[in-house]
Amino acid sequence: MLLDGVTPPRGDAGCVHSVPWFTARLGGALVELSGSRRDLTLREILAESIRRTADAHRPTCDLSHVRTPQATVVVVRWDEAGIEYLVLSDSVLLLESPDGEVRAVLDDRLDRLPRELLVSEAVADARARNKEGGFFTAAADPAVAERAVTGRAPRAGVRALAAMTDGASRWTEMFGEGDWSACLGVLDKEGPQGLIDRVRALEAADTEREHVRGKTHDDATAVYARL
Numbered sequence: 753m754l755l756d757g758v759t760p761p762r763g764d765a766g767c768v769h770s771v772p773w774f775t776a777r778l779g780g781a782l783v784e785l786s787g788s789r790r791d792l793t794l795r796e797i798l799a800e801s802i803r804r805t806a807d808a809h810r811p812t813c814d815l816s817h818v819r820t821p822q823a824t825v826v827v828v829r830w831d832e833a834g835i836e837y838l839v840l841s842d843s844v845l846l847l848e849s850p851d852g853e854v855r856a857v858l859d860d861r862l863d864r865l866p867r868e869l870l871v872s873e874a875v876a877d878a879r880a881r882n883k884e885g886g887f888f889t890a891a892a893d894p895a896v897a898e899r900a901v902t903g904r905a906p907r908a909g910v911r912a913l914a915a916m917t918d919g920a921s922r923w924t925e926m927f928g929e930g931d932w933s934a935c936l937g938v939l940d941k942e943g944p945q946g947l948i949d950r951v952r953a954l955e956a957a958d959t960e961r962e963h964v965r966g967k968t969h970d971d972a973t974a975v976y977a978r979l
């Protein structure tokens with residue numbers, strides 16, 4: 753499981769808590785329910801985890817605030833028979849088949865938005881964040897689980913998998929250092945820290961901002977599992 757908490761740009765988000773408070777609760781519920789409730793789909797588990805987390809701060813906070821604490825989500829669950837996955841917002845999931853083919857599972861709504869909506873965070877918040885036709889994150893509305901990209905694969909069809917926040921997938925998506933297959937190769941040989949070190953070096957070297965758009969550094973986390 754991988755979450756990328758969204759930091760409010762202007763501080764105020766109608767919430768007395770913090771983004772880490774939110775991601776710890778949402779992540780805790782996701783881990784608990786994916787293990788204990790094999791009868792529920794990952795969509796149902798995400799919806800219930802959002803509901804629980806929202807209930808934990810509904811009495812004190814304005815959950816209708818566009819910047820109420822929220823996160824991108826990747827969840828993968830597997831047993832002997834199969835693999836289930838869920839991706840919401842701009843983190844990336846890579847699945848490698850036994851013959852070495854790598855497939856990226858992406859929720860690309862953010863990439864498909866018209867550029868004019870992304871000129872400022874305020875415009876994106878007002879017109880696209882968790883709005884019809886825009887992009888969706890796990891915030892306070894359980895119904896968002898319906899927007900997640902989900903799927904299943906036979907257990908024998910996946911040899912390795914990786915989940916990355918957009919700060920780590922920059923290696924492929926922003927800097928073009930290699931395709932998803934090469935990216936998974938870095939994770940296999942050097943581990944998540946190896947990939948993140950490479951991204952940080954590329955960011956530091958991009959003084960002319962040839963590649964980097966937006967933040968110079970973004971939270972970079974990666975998980976790699978060889979099954």
Ligand SMILES: [Zn+2]
Pocket residue numbers: 766767768769770809812813
């Ligand atoms: Zn709160």
